Amino acid sequence: MCPCLIGILWYYHYSLMKKFLFAFLLLATFLPASATHTKGGWMYYEYLGPGINNPAHLRYRVGLNYYIECSSFIIEQSFNFSIFSAAAPFAFVQNVSVPLGTNTQIQNCNLGSCYPCISNIPTICYKILNYETIIELPQNAAGYILAKQRCCRIDNISNMPAPSNTSGVTYTVTIPGFNAPINNAHVNSSPRFNFNDTTIVCADNPFTVSFAAVDSEGDSLVYSLCDSYTGASQLDPDPATSSSPPFASVPYQTGFSGAQPLGSGVTINPVTGEVSGSAPPAGEYVITICVAEYRNGVRFAQSRKELHLKVTACTPVVASLDPTFLTCGDLNLAFQNDTDGPAIQNWFWTFGDPASGAADTSLLQFPSHTFSAAGVYTVKLVVNKGLPCSDSTEQEVSVYPGFFTGFTSAAPYCVNVPVQFTDTTRTNHGFVNQWHWNFGVNSTLADTSNLQNPSYTFTTPGTYNVQLISGNNLGCRDTLEVPIVINPSPVLQLLSADTTYCGLDSLQLTAMGTGNFTWTPGTNILGANTATPTVFPTVATTYTVTLESLGCRSSDTVRLTPQLNLSNDIAALPTTICQDDTLTLTGSSNKNDNLRWQWSPAASVVSPNTQSTRAFPMVTTNYTLQTTWGNHCVVSKTISIPVTPLAIPQAGGDVDYCAGQAPVQLTASGGNSYRWSPAAGLSASNIANPFASPAVTTSYIVAVGVAGCAKTKTDTVIVTVRAKPTVQITNDTLICVPDTLQLNVAGTGSIAWSPNYMINNVQSFTPLVSPDVPTTYRMRYTDLFGCFQDDSVFVDVKPQVTLNAGADTSICLPDAFRLRATGDAVSYTWVPNLYLDNANIKNPTTRPDATITYT
Structure with missing residues (x-):
């Protein structure tokens, strides 16, 4: 170093x-x-x-x-x-x-x-x-x-x-x-x-x-x-x-x-x-x-x-080699200094393979060497050999050609179904003892395995790059990556829901999806390999439908329960009615779906095929409700609806009423309660036979009811108001004994005179009277409508008449003068009637323009 x-x-x-x-x-x-x-x-x-x-x-x-x-x-x-x-x-x-x-x-x-x-x-x-x-x-x-x-x-x-x-x-x-x-x-x-x-x-x-x-x-x-x-x-x-x-x-x-x-x-x-x-x-x-x-x-x-x-970012002079130098594919291996930098001026390589002869050393920066045989070799690198800053390193190199990573997988390739992977790695040297699988699911870190032959369940459809890194006991490692396509479970839509139904019926089940359908169990079923089989189980049964596509399956279940216990009932509101009223009839059942309803008699219901309907019976009626569940389960129920008849109103015939005379009595019938309108002119408005004395002609309506019913029926009577008849009768007069006087009354109808004294006919419109004493004759005239008019005529009787025309007089032109006759006569007539204002009264006025004598 x-x-x-x-x-x-x-x-x-x-x-x-x-x-x-x-x-x-x-x-x-x-x-x-x-x-x-x-x-x-x-x-x-x-x-x-x-x-x-x-x-x-x-x-x-x-x-x-x-x-x-x-x-x-x-x-x-x-x-x-x-x-x-x-x-x-x-x-x-x-x-x-x-x-x-x-x-x-x-x-x-x-x-x-x-x-x-x-x-x-x-x-x-x-x-x-x-x-x-x-x-x-x-x-x-x-x-x-x-x-x-x-x-x-x-x-x-x-x-x-x-x-x-x-x-x-x-x-x-x-x-x-x-x-x-x-x-x-x-x-x-x-x-x-x-x-x-x-x-x-x-x-x-x-x-x-x-x-x-x-x-x-x-x-x-x-x-x-x-x-x-x-x-x-x-x-x-x-x-x-x-x-x-x-x-x-x-x-x-x-x-x-x-x-x-x-x-x-x-x-x-x-x-x-x-x-x-x-x-x-x-x-x-x-x-x-x-x-x-x-x-x-x-x-x-x-x-x-x-x-x-x-x-x-500095660079030291260092000789360093890959600590994992290994070749498992063939005998050739490329080398480089892992820490090269500008201060390094030369490289001297020794590959530890004397059998390769002169090829055992190299002065190249990036040499490669083909080893003479499989085995472990010691490779040495010296950098800056012979220079002040020199460094060297040695590294063992394993050469074991003939290592081949491989694997297979078995269908089906479906979500939520384990896929079995099988290692097929081969090695020419040593034995395979390491496996690391990565199943390519990027959303989790739990998609790996170190088993030789694992299985893995993919939860989402798609393409996954499954990778196997396998190795042997000599340190050989290789990687194989294979894409596999995980298919989605077929989309299965079971349209039929769990239900109870009429045990006498068959029932069609319906599923939707693309693929092959299978229904189980296979008993009491027609079309078990279709999307719409018909079933008729005799006991409660759970049917399972499986849809298969590309080897992938989806399943769903529906439970069917056949029953034979259909019942129904009727509720009426109200339970009794009066004629012309309506009521609501409502059916009920111990079942909730797939029901049909039929009311009879249908003529007096509004909706004969609905669960609830309005009814309008005119008489007491028995209504029957027939309830059908499914196609073949039927049950009936009957209810009696009492109907109270309404009144049959009679207001009586039209009548005439004479104004100012005795009221007329109205006569209604047909029920036990009465109400007249208008009330004006009646003695009472809530009795059957009130007295009527209207001021004008009136149509009286009587509403007639019966006990227990609020509704009434009506009838009408017209009371025509008639005026008193007009009568023309002889004026009061004077007769002398033993004169006879004819009385005169104009009109049609009937007449009655009183007293019956010195009169030839008390029912005559022109009777003759010859009283010997002063007498008042009274008359009642009744017209065709029963209206009457009373009148009288006074007949004065005298042995003779006293009369004085008054004293003679003088007047100046153009003055007027009133004649001043006296006497006990009944009527008077002046002659001549010249210049007089009325020649038929006792004391007329005159304005003569010359001397004149009046008698």
């Missing part, structure tokens, strides 16, 4: 500055306290003996070596260390303010004279700030956890998700208690890590970095890679009190973890603390080393160191 020094540790000691420029203080005050400069660190403690202030206490020197970027100028003058009980629930004990002690900058040499065997030498620089103080703690069975949290880390850390500069860090160490597994565990000092932090690590090249520590008490130390802790935040980058344990791990990028912070190709030597392997790509990686202390074979304490390890 190259004798050049890979890591040089430089220490620069600076005394702590006592004064700062005022401007710098202002700048530090207003800069974000969460500047991204944290690069690593580790806490430690040293037991100093019993307490000075309290001898019962324990006295420790505690400290933190805090790494930051060399370019950082934000330097805290003190840190708070938070102290917790080391037993759950990790009670907070106290904070201790710890001052800054030393500020040391370390940097590697980046000159070619320091590293003549490395090209592209990087610069690696840290500031190490040491915070240290002495504390006294009471003895504690559980011990104490010391912690300091700070934010934030640098950005672009390669093994953490971006952005890494939002993540803080927790530095912590545990002081064991007296209850630890060994006696006096608290009388202990933690190991101190060496400051070997500027070692150069070249990307994609072998490297070794020592994280060794020194224990002052000679305890055994065991090293391991462990989780880095996060802590603090951008909002509170330097918390006065750290959050309580347990502390959370930082998140890691895929492919990295606390146990593999530099990838799977890097490990730690648990005895020496050396981290080595093939470096990852260039970048900065957070790595934490845990060192456990053992005393007398018992572990009792642990310390931690975190570092941001810088991996750079």
Whole structure:
């Protein structure tokens, strides 16, 4: 190996500055306290003996070596260390303010004279700030956890998700208690890590970095890679009190973890603390080393160191070969130096195959060699042979031609059906003893097997690249990848649902899908290989339908229960009605589906084929409901609906009423309750025979009801109002004894005279009367409508008439003069009637224009 020094540790000691420029203080005050400069660190403690202030206490020197970027100028003058009980629930004990002690900058040499065997030498620089103080703690069975949290880390850390500069860090160490597994565990000092932090690590090249520590008490130390802790935040980058344990791990990028912070190709030597392997790509990686202390074979304490390890794109002069050089196909194998770089100027190969003669060596950069026979050979590479930076390596090469990986698989290739895989690998040397299958299901990590002949069940249809890596006992490995197509289960849709049905029927089942149908069991079924078989089981039966397509099957079941217990019933609302009313008839059954309904008689129902219908019987009727379930199960039920007949109203014949005379009586019949309208002109409106005396001709409607029915029926009677007849009768008159007088009445109808005295006919319109004393004859005239009119005529009877025309007189023209006759006559007539205003009255007025005599 190259004798050049890979890591040089430089220490620069600076005394702590006592004064700062005022401007710098202002700048530090207003800069974000969460500047991204944290690069690593580790806490430690040293037991100093019993307490000075309290001898019962324990006295420790505690400290933190805090790494930051060399370019950082934000330097805290003190840190708070938070102290917790080391037993759950990790009670907070106290904070201790710890001052800054030393500020040391370390940097590697980046000159070619320091590293003549490395090209592209990087610069690696840290500031190490040491915070240290002495504390006294009471003895504690559980011990104490010391912690300091700070934010934030640098950005672009390669093994953490971006952005890494939002993540803080927790530095912590545990002081064991007296209850630890060994006696006096608290009388202990933690190991101190060496400051070997500027070692150069070249990307994609072998490297070794020592994280060794020194224990002052000679305890055994065991090293391991462990989780880095996060802590603090951008909002509170330097918390006065750290959050309580347990502390959370930082998140890691895929492919990295606390146990593999530099990838799977890097490990730690648990005895020496050396981290080595093939470096990852260039970048900065957070790595934490845990060192456990053992005393007398018992572990009792642990310390931690975190570092941001810088991996750079430098190139060392290194000879390295593939550690798995093996050929199993033929005898030829190609070679190369895995760590070639610009500093390598020549290559010298020896293939360890003397039987190949001159071909056993090569000066090519990328040679190939055909080995003379199967076997194990030692290949050696020397780079820069004869030059200052020379390196060499040897590697065993296995040559076992004739290894052929193979496998077969067996149909059906269906989802949720195991596919059987069979290994057919052949080898000409040794025997096949390793198998690793990957079934190509990207959504799970559980799609692998190490069995020789496994089976695997695919749950999703599609094409899967099934891969077999098989190997033999000599180290031969080969890979075969074969695509297989996993078909979906055919889409089966069973349209028939679980049901009970009429046991006298047959039932058609229906399924849908593409493929071949099979129904089981095969009893009491027609068309068992069709999508629509007909079944007629005699007992409850579960039928299974299977649909097959491309060797894949889907199944479903339907349960059929034949029954012969059909029943029905009828509910009527209301249960009795009056004529002209309706009611609702509702059928019910102990079955719920595939029912048909038929009401009879159908003439008096609205919907004879529905479960519920309106009915309008005019007389008491028996209704029958026939319920059919399926095709052949039939049952009937009958209900009687009593119907109360309505009234047959009779209002009586139309009548005439003579105004002002006796009311007429109306005569209704046909029921036991009556209501007349309008009520005007009636003596009562709620009796059968009220008296009517309307003011005008009126149509009276009588609503006639019967007991138990609210509905009535009506009839109408017209009461025609007639006026009293008009009568013309002889005026009162005077006759002389023994004269006879004829009375005269005009009209049609009937007449009656009273008294029956000295009258020849009391029913004559023109009777002759000859009273001998003054008599008043009264007459009642009745017309054709029964209306009557009463009148009278006074016949005065005298032996003779007394008469005086008055005294003669003179008047002046053109005056008028009233004649002043006196007498007891009934009528008077003046002659001549010249100039008179009325010649037939007793005292007329005249206005003559010449002398005239009136008689």
